[in-house]
Amino acid sequence: MPDPPSLICAAAPRGELSATLGSVKIVILDDYQDVALASAPWEQLPPEASVERFTDHLDNQDALAERLGDADVVVVMRERTPLTAELLERLPRLRLITTTGMANASIDLEAAKRLGIAVCGTRRSTNATAELAWALIMAVARDIPQNDRDIRSGKWQAGLGIDLAGATLGVLGLGKLGSLMARYAEVFGMKVIAWSPHLTEERAAEHGVELVTKSELFRRGDIVSIHLRLSDAVRGIVGAAELELLGPEGRLVNTSRGPLVDEAALVRALTEGRIAAAALDVFDVEPLPADSPLRSAPNLILSPHIGFVTQRAHRLGYTQMLEDILAFTKGEPINQLN
Template sequence: MGALTRLAILDDYQGVALSMGPWSRLPGTVQVEVFRDTLKDRDALVARLAPFDAILAMRERTPFPAALLERLPNLKLLITTGERNLSIDVPAARARGITVCGTPSAGAPTVDITWALILNLLRDIPAQLDSVKVGGWQTSVGQAAGGLTLGVVGLGKLGTRVAAVGKALGMKVIAWSQNLTAEKAAAAGAELVDKATLFGSADVVSLHLILSDRSRGIVGAAELGAMKRGAILVNTSRGPLVDLDALVAALREGRIRAGLDVFDQEPLPPGHPLLGCPGTLLTPHLGYVSTQNYAAYFNGAVEAIEAWLAGAPIRELKP
């Protein structure tokens, strides 16, 4: 399929990409350059990426719509970490002769972050840590998970694992999504309920849906308004699943609490309305960030480059 001369590794926030992948396996003719920041300005991004014929994107940190791809005439190979990336316009890439490949991943680290958010909020851990650090002691009474109701929105691979942890902690698990059946819910140890029942009766609601036109804003003012006072909403999937204005209003009124690992804008800009909301635990999209996952990502990226150079691309993304 030809040669590659320059590879751009994008959005390496922690500066670990080169130390966590077998880049030495690549031919010496391939120059690797790492960028640790995310450029939002389209013209600046084009100026940065135009010289490269291969790009490794870290998840959806930098989207690749058709309008960007058409301005990258040298691009031959676009790799995304993970098995899929809805922020890449795969048909547009293929139309321009750009091969788009994915990588393996390791485990389900998003489940860890989901439960870290839930348990920290239930037991008020951040405030208790702060109290100890300044010479204080117990300042609040938390909630144990056992006996509470966990509502899982989206009972796929991640949602099913989150449900299993809830069951192990002694929670009642209920679930809803648009295509979920009672049989599938029961197989995951959950009870199928309708959307209104889930939001009205759960003590903790955890979202595990793919972002699409159908799911965007699926949690709005009506759903948030139906939640119990003091209930917890956890989102480790995608920020736009939740209507931002409605969420900010519910938090400012002190009606609910929220554990959020994903946002409508990432990284969160200064002055973002969620930064000033009470009752929140905000983490910087850590769901997929683990040493095991990164090792799988970067090893898979090297494999993808080797396969492309050999004329036999692997793990090509489907339109």
């Protein structure tokens, strides 16, 4: 019996790459909004190629291995489902993984390379996440969700917000997103200070930002917004000590990655009134478990990791992942991460 049709193996020399999309199965994971099929011109694929998408989320490795057992291509939206070495080893047909963004900490790139599985990303706009981060800053400054709840329950002007003009924004990480936040803050008349492990005076000056120590950032910041890429070096970088420095009038916003913040320490700080408020779009475990203490913490705004979840961002992401697939089959992979 001949071998089943498959996509090209990334481990093969470029000159040997040849493949067809005939009879190839493409699986799209975690399409929560049920928008993947409408967000890209999948009709560019030949009729022999099949696309199956799932709107639910699976954590169980056995269930995932069964779901992906006959997949030649897996399409993932950011870091919703970890593709571990253990899982990849159970997927002998898999030849290509496409992901939004040019980094995905949930994919074991070394294991994929060892197994001959290519991983390709997309070059997306960062504006959507920065815009959500600014919306959350506005929300924690003026306590918009609580005011909405108050007026629906018959209360009127039950609390006081803070002005952004004249306040200090602490930016933890001055990369693409952090520098956008600095520009937004300037328009609102805020002073901006920043820190990250490798931030230099020169880069801070380029963006009109004052470089400070991490302790000073939390001590001086009226609002601290996190924009670091997750790594072991910065995991849990915002803990009890940093929240203590932020103080009872300070506010925290995290749209980067959940494990950057010690969730238990944050719940304690909010419950004991040691910080004024916080807003989170990202969590240690996603979707957020029903029994998470974050759900009942006071003065905490929660959003379901929607920083990149916009119509335009999804169209860009899924269309570019389709382009990854088509380029890969021609032996000309693009945006390759491994």
